[in-house]
Amino acid sequence: MRAAPYDPVRPLYRALLVFDIVAILILAIGLGEFLYFERPGQATGFKATIVGVYQYDQTTHKTSGPDRSTFTGTQDFAAVVDWGSLPPNLPVDARWYDPFGTIVGRTGPGTPAQLSNQTTIPVGAPAPFNRNLPGRYILVIERLEGGVPVEVLARRLVLVEG
Amino acid sequence: MSSAPTLRAANPRPRGRSPRNRITIAVVGVVLVVLVVSSVLDYVYLDTIPGRTALFGLLTVALAALGTYIGVRVVERNPADRQRHVIRAVVLLGLAVLLWLLTIDLFAFTGSAGPTVAAICAAACLPTTAFGLFVIRRLDRNEKEPWRLVLVAFAWGAIVATSLVIWGESLWGAVAERVLVPGPGLDTSIAFSAGLLEEVAKGIAVVLLFLVMRNEFDDVVDGIVYGAAVGIGFNFMESIAYMTHLYAIFSPEGVGGYAAGFQWYSRQVLGLFFGHATYTALIGAGVGIARQLPSRRQKVLAISSGFLIAIAAHFSWDAWVQFFPIETSDLGLVEIHLRTLIMTGPFTAAVVALLLSGLVFEGRALAEQIRKESAQGGGAILPTDVSILTSPWQRLAQRMRALRKGGVRAYFAQGRLQTAQLDLAMERWHRERQEIDEPLEAELELRSHVLELRRQAAL
Numbered sequence: 282m283r284a285a286p287y288d289p290v291r292p293l294y295r296a297l298l299v300f301d302i303v304a305i306l307i308l309a310i311g312l313g314e315f316l317y318f319e320r321p322g323q324a325t326g327f328k329a330t331i332v333g334v335y336q337y338d339q340t341t342h343k344t345s346g347p348d349r350s351t352f353t354g355t356q357d358f359a360a361v362v363d364w365g366s367l368p369p370n371l372p373v374d375a376r377w378y379d380p381f382g383t384i385v386g387r388t389g390p391g392t393p394a395q396l397s398n399q400t401t402i403p404v405g406a407p408a409p410f411n412r413n414l415p416g417r418y419i420l421v422i423e424r425l426e427g428g429v430p431v432e433v434l435a436r437r438l439v440l441v442e443g
Numbered sequence: 444m445s446s447a448p449t450l451r452a453a454n455p456r457p458r459g460r461s462p463r464n465r466i467t468i469a470v471v472g473v474v475l476v477v478l479v480v481s482s483v484l485d486y487v488y489l490d491t492i493p494g495r496t497a498l499f500g501l502l503t504v505a506l507a508a509l510g511t512y513i514g515v516r517v518v519e520r521n522p523a524d525r526q527r528h529v530i531r532a533v534v535l536l537g538l539a540v541l542l543w544l545l546t547i548d549l550f551a552f553t554g555s556a557g558p559t560v561a562a563i564c565a566a567a568c569l570p571t572t573a574f575g576l577f578v579i580r581r582l583d584r585n586e587k588e589p590w591r592l593v594l595v596a597f598a599w600g601a602i603v604a605t606s607l608v609i610w611g612e613s614l615w616g617a618v619a620e621r622v623l624v625p626g627p628g629l630d631t632s633i634a635f636s637a638g639l640l641e642e643v644a645k646g647i648a649v650v651l652l653f654l655v656m657r658n659e660f661d662d663v664v665d666g667i668v669y670g671a672a673v674g675i676g677f678n679f680m681e682s683i684a685y686m687t688h689l690y691a692i693f694s695p696e697g698v699g700g701y702a703a704g705f706q707w708y709s710r711q712v713l714g715l716f717f718g719h720a721t722y723t724a725l726i727g728a729g730v731g732i733a734r735q736l737p738s739r740r741q742k743v744l745a746i747s748s749g750f751l752i753a754i755a756a757h758f759s760w761d762a763w764v765q766f767f768p769i770e771t772s773d774l775g776l777v778e779i780h781l782r783t784l785i786m787t788g789p790f791t792a793a794v795v796a797l798l799l800s801g802l803v804f805e806g807r808a809l810a811e812q813i814r815k816e817s818a819q820g821g822g823a824i825l826p827t828d829v830s831i832l833t834s835p836w837q838r839l840a841q842r843m844r845a846l847r848k849g850g851v852r853a854y855f856a857q858g859r860l861q862t863a864q865l866d867l868a869m870e871r872w873h874r875e876r877q878e879i880d881e882p883l884e885a886e887l888e889l890r891s892h893v894l895e896l897r898r899q900a901a902l
Contacts, residue, residue, distance in 0.1 A: 289804040290735045293663055293797060294745060297732055300725075300793055301748040304755035311631055311762055318628030354695060378625050380692075410696050421625050430624045438620075443691055 320431050327371065329422040329435035330363040337403050344401060351440045354412040359386075359403035360420045360437060364393035367434065372425040377404045380416025380441075390425050415443035467654040471508070474607070474647060503539045507602045510535030514595050515655055529591065536598050556691040564686040564703060571711040572679045575720065579671040582798060583664050584835045585805050586865045592652065592659055596669045599648035600676025600723070605684075607644035612636055631762050638758035641677070645719070646726040646750055648673045653730045661869055663731035663801035666749075667794060670727020674719035681719070682710040713780065717787040718760070724794045725753040731801070735878055756790040809833070812868040812875070823893040824864055832864055845900070853900070860896040867893055 333348030337359035344359055352358050362375055373396070374389025386404045389396055402420065406413050420437040423430035514532035580593050615636040623629040649670050653660050660666070689702040710718065729749015733742040767782040769775045810833040816824040824832065831837040838861050845857035867889045873879040874886065 289800075289807075290662075290732060293732050293800055293804075294736060294741065296793075296797065296800075297729060297745055297748045297752075300752045304748075304752040307755040307759050308751075311635065311758055314762070315628055315631040315635070318626060318631070319623055376625070382625070382630065412695060414692050416692065417620075419620065419625055423624060430626060433624050436621065443695065 318429065320426075323424075323426075323431045325424065325432060327367055327424070327434055329373070330366040331420065331422070331435050331437045332361040332363050332400075334358055334360045334420070334437060334439050337401070339403075342401070342403075350438070351442060352413070353442055354415055357403065357413075358439065359401050362388075362400050362402060362422060362435075364396050364400065367393040369394040373422060373434065374425060374430070375402050375420065375422045377402065378419045378421070379404075379407065379414055380418070381414070383407055385413075385418070386420075390428070413441045415441050417441075467651060470647060470651060470654070474603070477607070503602055504606050506535050506539035507598055510539060511595055511599070514591055532591070536594070539598065539602055556687040556694075560690050560699075560703075561683065561687050564683045564690070564707070567686075567707055568679055568682045568711050571715060572675055575675045575678075575715045576672060578716075579668055579675065579720070582802075583668050584802065585664070585809055586661070586862075586869060588659060588665060588668050592656060593668070593672045596648055596652060596672035597676035597679075599651075600645055600673035600678075600719070601680045602676075604641070604644040604648065604673065604677050605680045607647075608640045611640040611644075615640070630765065634758050634761035637761045638754040638756075641719075642722055642726065642750060642753040642757055645673045645677055645723045646670075646730075646753065649723065649727045649730050650746070653734060657734075660731070660734060661873070662735055662805055663728050663797055664805055666727035666729070666731020666734070667724045667798050667801070668727070670723040670725070670730075671716075671720040671794075673727075674721070674723035675715070677723070678710060678714065678719040682707065685710065709779065709783075713783050714787075717783050717791050721787060721791045721794055722753040722757045724798075725756060725790065726750055728794065728797045728801075732797075735876065737878075752790075752793075756787070760786055806833070808872045809865065809868045812871040813864070816868060816871060821890060822897070823867055823890045828864065832861065832868070856896070856900040860893065860900045863889065863893045863896050 334350065335344035335348060335358065336346045336352070337344050337357040339357055344361060349358070360375070360377070364373075367373060370392050372390060372392060374387065374391070375396075376384050377386030379385045385407055386402050388399045388402045404413060404418065418439045418441060420435075420439070421430075421433050422435040424432040424434055510532045513528050513535065576593060576597060580587055580590070616633060619629055619632045619636070623632055649666065652669050653666070660669070686703040686706045689706055690699040693699045693702040726749040729745050729747070729752070732749075733745035736742050736745055764782070764786065767778070767786065769778050769782070810829075813824055813829055813832050817826050817829050831841050841861070842854050842857045846854035849856075867886070870879070870886050870889055874883075
């Protein structure tokens with residue numbers, strides 16, 4: 282009986298299959314990471330109330346004008362949140378994300394009872410800049426579990442024009 | 444007892460469509476339908492700048508498709524028509540590139556960055572991209588791929604693949620932003636979308652080249668070259684997009700030029716071979732290995748593996764790059780290089796390992812076929828040609844001798860002869876491995892072609 286002739290393509294094919302296993306491992310870790318931060322079955326049905334997003338004065342720490350979804354880079358703005366719409370002992374926080382995913386404003390973590398006097402959440406320009414970078418900003422009010430955000434209770438998008 | 448092989452006629456070519464052609468038509472059809480439908484949906488429902496870009500980009504896609512079609516037909520036409528078709532294809536692809544640049548410029552960035560900035564960014568990316576294409580083409584030291592196909596692969600990566608992903612990523616991002624918890628979960632989701640959509644959009648080009656241009660798609664080396672060319676094309680357009688976009692964002696702070704310059708360095712210098720070129724080269728490696736596998740199951744598995752590895756490599760960068768933060772001190776300059784080396788280096792090393800193995804395998808096989816052709820007689824490859832054809836340096840030396848003796852025309856005539864001789868050896872190799880579906884007359888034609896070129900070179 283004669284052995285099958287050696288084909289140099291076989292080692293290349295096998296190497297590809299080995300890399301394939303590494304790839305599957307990487308994607309599985311990625312899926313695990315996604316599921317850790319985006320845990321299924323976390324919906325509680327609670328909804329937070331975002332009263333609005335207003336122009337904000339850094340010196341007086343007060344909001345003014347109508348509820349808006351668009352600002353310019355030089356305009357400071359802040360969200361006003363009604364914590365009263367949530368159960369008082371629910372661990373929550375509120376965060377502003379800039380277009381690069383950086384947190385540029387935050388209140389909490391704490392329970393709505395603890396945060397009841399922190400209803401205004403301003404956006405601060407990331408250091409070393411002195412104006413808000415243009416792009417889409419997201420405000421989220423999140424429910425926390427073990428310090429990890431697991432559910433978005435309210436969300437608001439704001440556009441900062443260049 | 445051996446029976447004579449049944450010869451099918453090379454001219455006229457067999458009528459009707461082969462299964463490969465049907466797959467090609469289906470893939471192209473799906474790509475075009477997806478582009479049209481998604482662009483319109485994007486425009487109607489999202490009404491975003493990328494949506495408008497995708498809609499207006501359709502004309503670019505149509506031009507690129509027509510240019511590709513004519514470019515591919517060049518090899519099928521008789522030599523008298525060839526130059527005309529080459530010119531048409533180049534003009535159409537050139538128009539498509541310009542139109543796409545214009546589209547990006549007008550609808551995405553002109554309002555803030557301005558046409559001058561976009562033109563400067565494009566001009567800054569051109570030399571590095573050209574260098575990248577030159578290097579990857581030269582990697583195939585045994586038998587270089589034709590420039591027209593390398594440029595077609597580049598154009599697909601730059602124009603068609605970017606058009607395909609704009610809609611997909613816009614939709615994915617819009618939905619994820621409204622549904623997921625911002626932070627690592629959302630980032631991971633976006634990384635999955637980039638890995639999946641961008642690699643599939645780029646990989647389609649390699650698969651189409653494999654289906655349409657089987658004559659110029661020989662093995663793993665060719666797959667890596669075409670894949671890397673597609674990746675470099677994608678990287679070219681993405682670099683311009685990021686440079687202009689970040690310039691627009693940071694110019695009010697007075698650091699727009701710095702932001703654009705940093706993007707240029709990280710994408711056009713540091714990431715020229717490490718980023719998209721590596722990912723799509725992995726797809727090309729899978730397709731190239733599939734080219735030489737005997738069973739359909741193995742072919743499918745090899746192509747799927749190439750895609751999976753590329754998606755995982757791309758995903759790992761996008762998802763985990765945040766775990767390697769760069770300091771703003773001088774140490775950051777070292778860190779940024781180390782980060783690329785650590786995160787993408789292993790995948791680039793895998794491509795290099797496959798490439799080197801493929802080159803050795805291909806080189807040995809070609810040398811063997813060159814010797815066999817020489818021993819067979821007939822004059823296509825003479826015994827004195829064997830040592831020259833098996834060494835890239837000796838081939839260059841022979842061309843240089845021709846240059847000194849007969850000028851530029853002699854140099855190119857000698858080059859064409861060498862290319863035809865190597866094509867003949869490659870044809871023999873595929874036939875010996877039973878991985879060719881061309882009639883034997885094609886090989887006889889190739890042999891006659893070599894003899895004709897030898898006569899011209901002698902003159």
